[in-house]
Every structure is written in C-alpha cells, then in structure tokens.
Amino acid sequence: MWQEGFSLDDGDLRRYDDPANREFLANIMRGSIPTELIREAQGGEVHVDMEDHRNEEFVKPKRKIKPFEGSGQTLGSIAPQVVSAPSGGGASADPAQAETQAKSQAGVDESKPTTNIQVRLADGSRLIVKLNHEQTVGTLRQYICTARPQYGTTPFNLNTTFPNKELTDDSQTLKAAGLLGAAVLQRLK
Numbered sequence: 001m002w003q004e005g006f007s008l009d010d011g012d013l014r015r016y017d018d019p020a021n022r023e024f025l026a027n028i029m030r031g032s033i034p035t036e037l038i039r040e041a042q043g044g045e046v047h048v049d050m051e052d053h054r055n056e057e058f059v060k061p062k063r064k065i066k067p068f069e070g071s072g073q074t075l076g077s078i079a080p081q082v083v084s085a086p087s088g089g090g091a092s093a094d095p096a097q098a099e100t101q102a103k104s105q106a107g108v109d110e111s112k113p114t115t116n117i118q119v120r121l122a123d124g125s126r127l128i129v130k131l132n133h134e135q136t137v138g139t140l141r142q143y144i145c146t147a148r149p150q151y152g153t154t155p156f157n158l159n160t161t162f163p164n165k166e167l168t169d170d171s172q173t174l175k176a177a178g179l180l181g182a183a184v185l186q187r188l189k
Helices: 019-030 035-041 095-106 137-149
Strands: 114-120 126-132 156-160 183-188
Touching: 019 035, 095 126, 095 137, 114 137, 126 137, 137 156
Parallel strands: 114 183
Antiparallel strands: 114 126, 156 183
C-alpha cells in the first residue's frame, strides 16, 4: 500500500481512485482475499503479505534478473550429421535380412557375458548391437558394415559419447574400450 495506490508482486502502481480497483480494495478492507488473487492461484493456496508504505510515494522496484527464463537451442552437438544413404551400394536391399546376417556373422556366445551397444548411424538411424564383452571394436565395425551395407565401402569413425573419444584400435575388446552398455556415434570421414 502506497500513498497514491497499491502494487502487487513488485508490479505497476494501481491507483486507489481507479474504478477497476474498487472491488479489490473492498475485499481487502473486509479482510477477505480478492477474487482476482483466488483466480490467479487456480484453486491453490493464496498467501497475502501486506506492507504499509502509505506515507511514501510509489517507487517501482528494480526488476530482479532471473538467469535464463526462456527456452534454448543447442549450438553444436556430438550427434552425427544426417546424410542421405548412398544408393545401390549394398549387398542386401532388405535391412532386416542384413541385420540378421550381421548377427549370425558376429558369433555371439550366449554362455558368456553379453552387452548391448547402441550405435547412432550417420544417416540418423539407430542400431542396437548385442556382442560379448571380449569381442573387439573391429567386430562392432564389421557388424555395422554387414547390417548396413551402404557403409561397407564408406570410411567412418566410431566415437564414444561421454567422454567423447574416437575408437581407433579395432583390436581392443569392448570391455577394455569401455563400451559395455554404451552409446557410440558413427561419423563418416
């Protein structure tokens, strides 16, 4: 409450003599909560704290700056660039058949520990690869080339997502490379 009017939540001054504020002020004088505040609370609790500044002129408080209130966009990303797949470069036109062939060639031994590795391919699609812990990064690379024949003749890198590093040693086991249950990105060279 100020000399010339009142304000809500550090907002603008609302004058006492403005007819639009009469109902609000009448509710305050009766000791009840104004309907405007009840509507704003949408059925929740309403807390009213009043400060007496009737002997002071209204001074609008400086707006408190809140760090980043809006939405944002990510600039730069470790996600692969989406590219169109080369046409006619595959041994199998049927992706399901190619993936079945890749699974059989991988030779996973179900009696030994296995892991699933999610591979985000350069064309934006994903591939879930099930391999044994002791199989190699080279086996993973070969699986990708068999399951997606269009990459068989295209050179590519495999990168981990966190920490971001390139997998350069194809003889390294999946366990040693830290790929158990990991996500891997394919980047075309």
